[in-house]
Each structure stands twice: as C-alpha cells, then as structure tokens.
Amino acid sequence: MSVLQVGGYSQDRESAERNVGRTRSAAFVLSKARYYVPLMMLPILWEFAVRSGLVNGNLFPPPSTIAAAIMDLARAGTLWRDVSASILRVVVGFSVATIAGVGFGLLLGRLPVLSRYVIPLIEVVRPISVIAWIPIAILWFGLGDRPAWFLISLGAFFPIFTSTYDGARSLADVYVRVARCFGAPRSLFIRQVLLPATLPHILTGMRIGLGTGWTCVIAAELVSATSGLGYMIQLARTTIETEKVLAGMMVIGLIGFVMNSLMLLVERKLSVRPAAD
Amino acid sequence: MKALSPSPVDNAWLVHCCMSRLMFSVRGVSKHFENRDRKPFSALQEIDLDIQAGEFLSIIGPSGCGKTTLLNLVAGFIKPTTGVVLKEGVEISGPGPDRTMMFQDYALFPWLTVADNIAFGLGAQKLRRKERDARVNHFISLVGLDGFDKAYPAQLSGGMRQRVSIARALAPDPDVVLMDEPFAALDSLTRDRLQEELLAIWSRTRKTFLLITHNVEEAVFLSDRVIVMESRPGRIRSVIDVAIPRPRFPEIRVRDPLFLNLKHEVLDLLGGVTRAAERH
Ligand SMILES: Nc1ncnc2c1ncn2[C@@H]1O[C@H](COP(=O)(O)OP(=O)(O)OP(=O)(O)O)[C@@H](O)[C@H]1O
Numbered sequence: 001m002s003v004l005q006v007g008g009y010s011q012d013r014e015s016a017e018r019n020v021g022r023t024r025s026a027a028f029v030l031s032k033a034r035y036y037v038p039l040m041m042l043p044i045l046w047e048f049a050v051r052s053g054l055v056n057g058n059l060f061p062p063p064s065t066i067a068a069a070i071m072d073l074a075r076a077g078t079l080w081r082d083v084s085a086s087i088l089r090v091v092v093g094f095s096v097a098t099i100a101g102v103g104f105g106l107l108l109g110r111l112p113v114l115s116r117y118v119i120p121l122i123e124v125v126r127p128i129s130v131i132a133w134i135p136i137a138i139l140w141f142g143l144g145d146r147p148a149w150f151l152i153s154l155g156a157f158f159p160i161f162t163s164t165y166d167g168a169r170s171l172a173d174v175y176v177r178v179a180r181c182f183g184a185p186r187s188l189f190i191r192q193v194l195l196p197a198t199l200p201h202i203l204t205g206m207r208i209g210l211g212t213g214w215t216c217v218i219a220a221e222l223v224s225a226t227s228g229l230g231y232m233i234q235l236a237r238t239t240i241e242t243e244k245v246l247a248g249m250m251v252i253g254l255i256g257f258v259m260n261s262l263m264l265l266v267e268r269k270l271s272v273r274p275a276a277d
Numbered sequence: 278m279k280a281l282s283p284s285p286v287d288n289a290w291l292v293h294c295c296m297s298r299l300m301f302s303v304r305g306v307s308k309h310f311e312n313r314d315r316k317p318f319s320a321l322q323e324i325d326l327d328i329q330a331g332e333f334l335s336i337i338g339p340s341g342c343g344k345t346t347l348l349n350l351v352a353g354f355i356k357p358t359t360g361v362v363l364k365e366g367v368e369i370s371g372p373g374p375d376r377t378m379m380f381q382d383y384a385l386f387p388w389l390t391v392a393d394n395i396a397f398g399l400g401a402q403k404l405r406r407k408e409r410d411a412r413v414n415h416f417i418s419l420v421g422l423d424g425f426d427k428a429y430p431a432q433l434s435g436g437m438r439q440r441v442s443i444a445r446a447l448a449p450d451p452d453v454v455l456m457d458e459p460f461a462a463l464d465s466l467t468r469d470r471l472q473e474e475l476l477a478i479w480s481r482t483r484k485t486f487l488l489i490t491h492n493v494e495e496a497v498f499l500s501d502r503v504i505v506m507e508s509r510p511g512r513i514r515s516v517i518d519v520a521i522p523r524p525r526f527p528e529i530r531v532r533d534p535l536f537l538n539l540k541h542e543v544l545d546l547l548g549g550v551t552r553a554a555e556r557h
C-alpha cells in the first residue's frame with residue numbers, strides 16, 4: 001500500500017496487490033545492497049592505489065592479481081582439496097564441541113551443586129588461547145587431522161558451553177515447577193522443557209562456536225598440518241607468493257562469512273515462535 | 278459381595294466413607310521464611326484444616342496472608358516448618374500428578390502446541406500414543422478448544438490459555454486440582470463463563486477442587502466452604518459453609534438472597550481482616 005502512495009499513481013486494486021510482493025522484495029534487496037558499498041569500494045581503491053604506484057604491488061597484490069590467483073588455485077584443483085580438508089576438520093571438531101558443550105552446559109546449568117566445583121576449573125582453562133594449545137597438541141597428537149580436531153573442539157567448546165550453561169541456568173522456575181507437579185520423567189523434562197527453553201542460547205553458542213572453530217582450524221593448519229587453507233597460506237609464504245597468501249585469506253574470510261550466515265539462518269528458523277504477548 | 282447384603286454396620290461404614298472421605302488434613306502447620314535481614318518470618322501459623330474428598334473449597338484473604346504458601350504445602354513444593362499435611366492419611370512428601378496445579382499466569386510452555394501442553398500433563402503415565410491422543414482430544418473438547426489443538430499459547434486469548442491450563446491439570450486424572458487465582462487476569466465476562474464451566478467440570482468429575490481467589494463472588498458461587506484468612510501471621514479467620522443447593526445457576530449471583538447474604542458475610546469478614554492488616 002505504502003508503495004502505491006509513494007509512487008503517487010493509481011492502479012486497479014488487483015494488479016496492485018499482485019505487484020506489492022515483488023516491489024517490496026526489490027526495494028528490500030536494494031535497501032540491503034547499500035550496506036555492501038564500503039565492502040565493494042575497498043578493492044576498487046586498493047586496485048587504484050597499486051596501479052597508480054602509490055602502494056607496492058609486491059607486498060599488496062591488487063584484487064585483480066588475487067582473483068587471478070584464486071582462479072589458478074581453483075583450476076589446479078588444490079583449492080578444493082584445501083577447502084574441503086579445512087571444512088572437514090571443522091565439521092568433526094565442531095560436532096565434538098557441540099555434543100560436549102551442550103551436554104555439559106545443560107548438566108552443569110541444572111546442577112548447581114556440581115557446577116560450583118567445575119566452573120572454576122573451566123574458567124581457568126578458558127583464557128588459555130587455542131594458539132597456546134598448539135605445541136601440546138602436536139606433542140600429543142603429532143601432525144595431521146588429530147591435533148586440528150582437538151584444537152577446534154577446544155576452541156568451539158567454550159562459547160557453546162557458556163551459552164548453553166547460561167540458558168539452562170536461567171530456565172524459569174515456574175517451568176520446573178510445572179514439570180515437578182505433573183511428575184514428568186527426566187527424559188520428558190529434557191526433551192520438552194529444558195531443550196526447547198535453552199535452544200535459542202544453544203544456537204547462539206553454536207554460531208559463535210563455529211566461528212571460533214573456523215579460526216582455530218586455520219591456526220592449527222599453520223603449524224600442524226600438511227593440507228588445508230592454513231597450510232596453503234603458510235606454504236605460499238615460504239615461496240613468497242604473496243598473492244596466494246592473500247587469496248587464501250580471502251577464501252577463509254568468505255567461507256567464514258557463509259558459515260555465519262547459514263547459522264544465523266538456522267537460528268532464525270528454529271528460534272522463531274509465534275510472537276509472545 | 279458385602280454390598281449385596283449390607284449389614285447395618287457396613288452401611289454406616291459405607292456412608293461414612295463415601296459421604297465424607299477425608300482427602301487432606303492439615304495439622305498444626307506453620308511455615309516460616311527468612312526475610313531479607315535473615316529474621317525468621319511467619320507466613321502461616323498453626324493452621325488446622327480438613328478437606329473432604331470431592332469438596333470444592335475456596336481460600337480467600339488479603340494479599341500476603343499465605344494462601345499460595347498453603348497451596349504449595351498441599352502441592353508438596355514446600356514442607357511445613359512445624360506440623361504435618363496428610364493426604365488420605367499419608368504425609369505429603371513432594372509434588373505428584375495426583376495433585377495437579379493450575380498456576381498463576383497459566384505457566385503453559387510457549388514452545389508446545391495446545392495438544393502437547395495438555396499431553397505434558399500425562400507425562401508421568403506410560404500411555405500408548407493412540408491412547409494419549411484420545412485423552413488429549415477428550416480434554417480439548419471438554420474445555421471447548423476444538424480446532425485449536427495445533428495452536429501455540431501465544432496465539433490464544435487469556436481465557437483460552439486458562440482453558441488449556443484447566444485441561445492440562447485434569448488430563449492426568451488427579452484426585453485434587455489446585456488453583457492459584459486462575460481467573461485473576463481475565464475480564465469479568467470471561468471470568469464468569471469460566472467459573473460456570475469449572476463448576477460443570479467439577480460436578481461431573483467430583484474431584485477435590487482447591488481454589489485461591491481474591492474474588493468473593495467467585496468463592497461463594499463455586500464453593501462448598503470458603504476459608505477466610507487473615508495476615509501477619511497467616512491464620513484461618515473463619516470458615517463459611519455455603520449451603521446453596523446445587524446445581525447452581527448463574528442467576529443466583531444476582532437473585533438468590535442466600536447467595537447475596539453469604540457474599541456480604543464474606544465481604545464483611547474480609548473487610549475486617551483487611552482493616553486489621555492495614556492497622557499493623
Ligand atoms: N520463598 C519465600 N521466601 C520468603 N518469603 C516468602 C516466600 N514465599 C512467600 N513468602 C512470604 O510469605 C508471605 C505469604 O506469601 P504468599 O505468597 O503465600 O501470599 P498470598 O496470600 O498468596 O498473597 P497474594 O494474594 O498476594 O498472592 C508473604 O509475606 C511472602 O512475602
């Protein structure tokens with residue numbers, strides 16, 4: 001309706017209604033597009049800066065060179081190998097982290113007696129950056145997938161655990177009373193009360209955890225792997241192929257962005273309930 | 278066998294048993310809480326109360342006189358500081374689906390449909406899916422929510438949510454239904470409607486209904502007895518027998534002199550109690 005008013009012309013009602021959906025979605029896309037203008041400007045300015053000689057193109061290869069490098073890597077097939085190696089590691093590590101984080105989060109969130117003993121332990125381990133775990137991970141697991149799995153699980157565990165724990169702990173008392181009043185068995189309580197009530201917290205934790213996991217896999221591959229995007233940029237550094245290093249970084253950024261968007265989508269789909277009063 | 282050839286003794290026993298079977302007995306119950314400065318504070322003091330099976334009992338009293346506390350004791354959520362609460366002669370050790378509750382503000386699960394919310398009340402029973410669905414449908418119809426089984430609580434009006442809450446409380450076939458100001462948040466038309474329906478459900482099921490309310494008319498219209506409480510400390514001020522014959526029709530609210538008399542009696546008692554509380 002507002003579209004028509006803004007347009008300032010009259011149309012018969014039927015065709016107007018047919019058009020509203022399309023007009024609105026086009027306007028919607030357009031209004032979103034402007035948020036990507038700075039992102040688009042950066043490569044243009046960069047390209048311009050290099051071509052005009054303001055910036056050293058060997059240290060800052062321009063976007064066109066980086067794009068060409070990505071194309072080369074893709075054509076040679078190594079890009080897919082590295083991307084899938086990294087993603088596969090994240091899938092494994094993230095799954096372990098999700099199971100452990102959600103499990104322990106729910107358990108400790110509902111058992112204050114236990115959590116009083118365990119939380120201090122977790123809070124001391126948590127500030128140790130995943131980077132600091134790399135040496136011990138190599139000592140324990142050698143090189144390859146296993147140290148990466150370990151580091152990713154570790155990195156993704158904390159956000160998932162913390163968010164789930166907070167959610168489980170803040171479960172409204174009245175829901176617990178309802179469950180007790182009707183004598184709900186533990187499995188029913190977990191399935192129909194605890195999990196759904198905590199789900200939004202779990203999903204947020206998973207989204208942040210996946211992001212952390214993605215940064216962890218790259219860190220792990222820099223030193224303790226012989227495949228993956230992290231390994232690839234490390235290798236390109238030793239051969240001083242700066243455009244390959246940046247190409248790898250771009251791919252890392254893009255994949256991370258896509259992962260986060262997918263998780264946001266899942267979060268929105270699953271957390272949506274009929275609007276509360 | 279004995280019922281076929283009743284001796285006078287058996288008959289008397291039967292009459293005693295069926296007419297006035299004791300459901301609850303509250304004996305010398307006090308409940309102390311610690312208030313903010315950790316001083317013990319007496320929410321209930323020396324409560325003695327018998328509740329018969331099948332009785333509709335209302336508790337009315339000023340805010341803070343311990344009504345909810347008393348209901349929580351009967352539900353088994355809390356334990357008395359002194360005294361005992363017995364159900365059918367056995368001390369209550371915790372909550373259970375034999376005493377279900379209609380909570381203040383409904384307390385439905387927003388992520389479950391109407392049908393699943395009601396089915397949650399059956400959680401403690403091992404039922405086959407078909408059997409459970411049949412039970413759920415029966416109670417959806419009972420409270421007049423046909424066609425809303427797949428709706429979520431947020432899509433329902435306050436009155437409809439309270440109906441779901443009634444259905445959930447009735448579904449496990451409890452001995453007792455406990456209600457904490459179930460209709461307080463509803464408009465007066467909806468409230469009257471639900472009171473009448475609650476009364477119909479009660480007379481059909483003959484369960485023990487224990488109702489907390491602030492509404493004198495509601496208490497008198499529904500109950501066999503009205504307990505008037507006073508506060509600081511929470512005590513029973515008096516017990517009013519409501520001898521209005523049943524079935525009770527909505528008209529008695531405005532027409533029946535006995536109803537109006539009782540209503541004023543309770544109002545007077547409550548007025549005195551409230552004034553006393555204010556003087557404190
Ligand atoms: N868990 C608790 N800890 C401390 N004090 C409590 C607790 N529960 C209740 N009280 C106190 O006990 C008194 C009685 O409370 P209760 O909730 O039973 O009153 P009520 O009659 O239901 O009041 P209302 O009509 O406002 O619902 C109040 O003064 C309240 O502050």
Ligand SMILES: [Mg+2]
Nearest residue numbers: 344345346457
């Ligand atoms: Mg109360």
